[in-house]
Amino acid sequence: MAEDYLVVDDIFKTYPPAEKGKEKLETLNGVSLAVKKGEFVSVIGPSGCGKSTLFNIISGLERPDKGSVLLDGKDITGEKGHISYMLQKDLLLPWRTVLDNCILGPELHGVSKKEAYRLAMPLLQEFNLSDFASSYPAQLSGGMRQRVAFLRTVLAKKELLLLDEPFGALDAYTKSEMQDWLSGIWSKYRETVLFITHDVEEAIFLSDRVYVFSKRPAVVKAEITVSIPRPRSRGEITSNDFVKLKKEMLSALLGA
Amino acid sequence: MKKYLPSIMFFVLLLIIWEWVVKYFEIKEYILPSPSAVGSSLINKKVLLWDHGLQTIYEAFLGFLLAIGAGLVLSVAMGLSPGVKRTIYPLMVVSQTIPIVAIAPLFIIWFGYVMMPKVVTVVLICFFPITLSLVEGLSTVDEDMVRLLTAMGASPWQVFRKVKFPGAMPSFFAGLKISATYSVMGAIIGEWLGASKGLGIYMTRSMKSFLTDQLFAAIAVVSILSLLFFAVVEITGRLVMPWYYQK
Ligand SMILES: Nc1ncnc2c1ncn2[C@@H]1O[C@H](COP(=O)(O)OP(=O)(O)OP(=O)(O)O)[C@@H](O)[C@H]1O
Ligand SMILES: [Mg+2]
Numbered sequence: 352m353a354e355d356y357l358v359v360d361d362i363f364k365t366y367p368p369a370e371k372g373k374e375k376l377e378t379l380n381g382v383s384l385a386v387k388k389g390e391f392v393s394v395i396g397p398s399g400c401g402k403s404t405l406f407n408i409i410s411g412l413e414r415p416d417k418g419s420v421l422l423d424g425k426d427i428t429g430e431k432g433h434i435s436y437m438l439q440k441d442l443l444l445p446w447r448t449v450l451d452n453c454i455l456g457p458e459l460h461g462v463s464k465k466e467a468y469r470l471a472m473p474l475l476q477e478f479n480l481s482d483f484a485s486s487y488p489a490q491l492s493g494g495m496r497q498r499v500a501f502l503r504t505v506l507a508k509k510e511l512l513l514l515d516e517p518f519g520a521l522d523a524y525t526k527s528e529m530q531d532w533l534s535g536i537w538s539k540y541r542e543t544v545l546f547i548t549h550d551v552e553e554a555i556f557l558s559d560r561v562y563v564f565s566k567r568p569a570v571v572k573a574e575i576t577v578s579i580p581r582p583r584s585r586g587e588i589t590s591n592d593f594v595k596l597k598k599e600m601l602s603a604l605l606g607a
Numbered sequence: 608m609k610k611y612l613p614s615i616m617f618f619v620l621l622l623i624i625w626e627w628v629v630k631y632f633e634i635k636e637y638i639l640p641s642p643s644a645v646g647s648s649l650i651n652k653k654v655l656l657w658d659h660g661l662q663t664i665y666e667a668f669l670g671f672l673l674a675i676g677a678g679l680v681l682s683v684a685m686g687l688s689p690g691v692k693r694t695i696y697p698l699m700v701v702s703q704t705i706p707i708v709a710i711a712p713l714f715i716i717w718f719g720y721v722m723m724p725k726v727v728t729v730v731l732i733c734f735f736p737i738t739l740s741l742v743e744g745l746s747t748v749d750e751d752m753v754r755l756l757t758a759m760g761a762s763p764w765q766v767f768r769k770v771k772f773p774g775a776m777p778s779f780f781a782g783l784k785i786s787a788t789y790s791v792m793g794a795i796i797g798e799w800l801g802a803s804k805g806l807g808i809y810m811t812r813s814m815k816s817f818l819t820d821q822l823f824a825a826i827a828v829v830s831i832l833s834l835l836f837f838a839v840v841e842i843t844g845r846l847v848m849p850w851y852y853q854k
Pocket of ligand 1: 366367376378396397398399400401402403404405439549567
């Protein structure tokens, strides 16, 4: 069995009360999880339970009250710049073209524009975005924007991708299209991914393993391994294995 | 151009009514000249108007550029340091309550009857909208974009360069447009207080000689110049922010 690549160890996070006299906001209550190299792991949980908070802590944007984050054996708690983080919104810079948005990561780390373009071009092709390389984000559809944001995340060239509900805001059709697409891309590159969703089917369809979080304050309610072989097709959503996993996950979620 | 057609037609209609009123009531030219009188004065005095106009353009343009420079430096300082902003910002707002017309004569005492006092007046008038709009633009940045770049390992300066500053451009250009139209007016105010050349002094002289048609001709030139400044800013904006205009 491969070594754990990312280890989240017993994280606690409480926010101060929003107003005086209110209770403080216990958000994460001892969350532990692990992701192996090349694994696609999802976190699923009710809205507001603390999923994004966990990602903010892993990415170093926030510090936990207690607990630590280890990447490849090194303690990176509170350190920024180690992982690629795709936030819940696509956050494309409206004044940059698609191509220039994609190269943000390399650019921040001192790679020359020319070199960064050279890195981005084949990926744009791969992501079906080459025709839009010089368009501005405002001219793109929701699905395309999400692909650009994802390309930017990939091009930041970190070993671990955190994806926070990348398809949460898309319509059902575009969403399933994007899931197929991501599944294909992932099978090809085998990036290490930690993925947030509150869509059970999405979690099963994409992941090797799924952590189910409880309501706030969040703890890991269940850890479910998805052993449906890849490549998975959309038709399998109604298969027995799939439905069984779905039931298991829903009961863990709703029992929360 | 098409979208301005209704405005232009309405303006022409107003001119026609004005012309008719002046003719019908036989209003004396020094009280209210007819548009045709103003027009012929524009043509007859075009060399003189151009000569004075050039001086005003020069002062307004120089003052406008200096105001942009000062505004940039100050708002970037305020955008980078909350401490600087807390100190300077309230004082800047208070400074705007000082009536410039009242203190402008002082500039003549300080600098003499040269170009400097006019340029300073322009700077003082243009500076505030420019700085305010840029400071506002810098502070209304999308915090999540800042978080994204921070998570990617960007330094505060990189966050400023790549997110805050470009994001503030639409607001900055809105302020620039206001200032561009004010700049010509600022130069005129400066010239009123004493000058040997410029549209402002030309207006004062025309008024004193009851040559109201000349005064109106000068006003027309001032309007055209202000529109020209506005257009230059608008075109620059389209070049600098193509993304903003392509929506
Ligand atoms: N910076 C903060 N300060 C105070 N409270 C916060 C902060 N960030 C998040 N919270 C609170 O912590 C709780 C968890 O928020 P979080 O964004 O992690 O939820 P989530 O699981 O990602 O929800 P969703 O599925 O809706 O995105 C919420 O109640 C939220 O209001
Ligand atoms: Mg969230």
